[in-house]
Amino acid sequence: MLRLYDTIHGEVRDLVTRDPGRLSMYVCGPTVYDLPHLGHGRFTLVWDVARRWFTFRGLDVHFVSNITDIDDNIINRALREGTTESGVAQTYEDEWWAAMSLIGVARPDDVPHATQYVPEMVTLIESFLADDVAYVISDGVYFDTSRVSDYGLLAGQALDSLRAGARIEASEEKRSPLDFALWKFAKLGEPRWEAAFGAGRPGWHTECVVMSLGLLGNGFDLHCGGLDLKFPHHENERAQAVAAHRPFAQHWGHNGWVMVGDEKMSKSLGNFTSLTDLLARTDARAYRLLVIRSHYRSPIEVSPATIADAERALARLDSLARRFDLPALAGEMLVRQRDFDFTQQSEVLVHHVSELLDEDLNTPLAVAELFDAVSRANTLADQGKMTEARDLAVAVTVLFAALGLSVFSAVHASDDDDQLLVHARDQARSEGNWAEADRLRDELVTRGWIVEDSVEGTRIRRA
RNA sequence: GGCGGCGUGGCCGAGCGGUUAGGCAGGGGCCUGCAAAGCCCCGUACUCCGGUUCGAAUCCGGACGCCGCCUCCA
Structure with a gap:
């Protein structure tokens, strides 16, 4: 049984799927108004690894991840650069997929764009207004958080304590500082969609709840994202689902930060490195190895030193592939356990590693186990037991491939x-x-x- | 103010009561014409103070330090 930490229960739980053998999974994607940074790189890698592992283990995974292509940041950038919102979105979405391709993150099965789901969002907001769960003020339509009795479930805090700590917001019209925008009325020159309650654009939290439920249906299995989305973004998605009387995600996963020195890497701190820059000067696989060498819920330190460390470790894996002349696996291809025949010795390794990964994706222990197997394979080869050695080496590369890490003999074309x-x-x-x-x-x-x-x-x- | 997390050997990073984590770097050896790659050996760590226990990095209490969320953020 696959198990995964669930944010709401605060413990590792069985990953029970709605439909046997099938896993529905939604990961909050990027807002495309700038180059992806290392934090984006981490969350995409973490959930790509999860998706790949679940697939390897035999689940039929339906993986959905959105693109938010309308938002204040996009509007501001278009204004600043004298171009259109759709132009900004297109530019940075292209950059996004280019980076994803380099880093080996497999394309989601579905990539909903917020602008394609506006009619559904309008309908949802209308129903909230009809139920008095939402209200209109001068700059938009807001969700009344007091109408959801268990608001704060994901944050692990009651509504009262959240409210006590809430900082003062610009709008004095809101009934509570915690109430959030479902819809923002368009100012002059801003992109707009018509609605009975006033032309404008949807709020971020409404986009994700509509798209996830729209593509995966009521009570889908797993909703993931970076830890900073836990509150308020995911809480607000959940609140809307509750208000709409629709069962929402049954399991929540959140990955840890990328740290720079002792601080979280973030837009507001301005201490971010773009993923695009990193990939231009580093083997992208090194970043994946760096990510899977620590647990997905722990913070990771990304620095020139830790990247270089990962690159050297990667070289050790590649030399194994070189020694046995093993073919490269992974990439866009998701590998499945059932497609491989393992010898008895390799089967032991696969079993051990599987036990580690099935329990809350313990990639650091799995990687340790795999490096250990690398040594054993080399030892066997040194002893002349080439068949056994090769079988073990193959199992190592298959298991790394199951985590999306392609190990290969980096022999580039020679003239x-x-x-x-x-x-x-x-x-x-x-x-x-x-x-x-x-x-x-x-x-x-x-x-x-x-x-x-x-x-x-x-x-x-x-x- | 509320909620949550963390402090491990030179560095990164596991660990959830007793056993070697693993990687990188460093030292010694083997192999090699010399290298490279590989293999073997070595470091003996757990913020501090108490407590529980035959035994604690691991559990309990306290102290100190650090980080994050409660605001756009992956």
Whole structure:
């Protein structure tokens, strides 16, 4: 049984699915008004890993993640740059998918865009107004949080204590500081959708509840996002579902922050690194390895040092693939356990790792187990037990692939001149002409290769 | 003010009462023509103070320090 920490209950619980064998999963996606940063990178990696693991274990996962393509930040950016909102959204959505592709995050099964769901949102807001769960003030339509008796469930706080701590908001018209905008009336020149209660645009919290329920239906299984969405975003989604008398997500997952030094990386602190920048100068797999080396609910430290550490660890995995000449797995492809035949020894490894990952996605322990298996595979190979060694190495790469980490021999295309040098070196070595062999190695190194000898002859890979 | 989390060896990072986490870096050795890759050995950590226990990094109490949420944020 797969188990996962649930935010509402505050404990690891069985991940019970609405339909046997099928998992419906919604992850709050980005608002596309800027380049993705490392925090986006982490949450997409964490839930991509979850999706992949659940899939590996045999679940038929329906994975939905939205794009918020209308929002104040988008409007502001369009104003500042003298372009259109849709232009801004398109630009940064393109950047988003480019980064996702580089980082190996598989495309969701459905990618709803907020602007495509406005009529459904209007209908929902109308029903709230009819039920007096929502009210209109000068700048928009607001949700009356006092109408949801268990408001604060996700935050683990009662309405009263939340209200006591709430800071003063700009609008004095709101019945409570906690009430949130369902709809913002359009000011002059702003994008607008017509509605009986006044032309405008939807609020963020309304978008996600409409899209998740719209695509996954009542009582879908799992709703995920970064820890900072727990409150108020997810709470407000939930409140709307409650007010609409629709069963909502049965299980909630939240991932931890990306830290810079001792501070959370965030837009408001301005201490963020764009994912796009990182990927331009680093093997994207290193970031995935860095992410899965710690638990998804823990904060992670991202710095040049921790990235470099992960890159070197990755090199160890790649050298295993190189040693056994293993094919690359993962990428867009989601691997499934049932598609592989494991030998008895490998089966033991798969079993151990599965136990760790099935229990709240304990990727750090799983990774430790896998690195341990790397050593064992190399030891077996050193002892000449190549068949056993290779079986274990294959299992390691399959399991990493199940986490979306593609392990491969990073041999990039070498041109004919390089190959001539390699052959010449093999020739020199077979003749015991060490001086010439060393000279040829130096030349290959100058050309940007790392040279390794093996029983099969000289092998080169990119430095 | 309310709620939650954290403090582990040079660094990252697990651990949920007793056993080697793992990675990276460092030292020694093996292998190798020399390297590289790989293998073996080594470090003996848990903020502090009490308590429970045969035994605590792990449970309880307290202190100190740090972080986050309650506002847009992944």
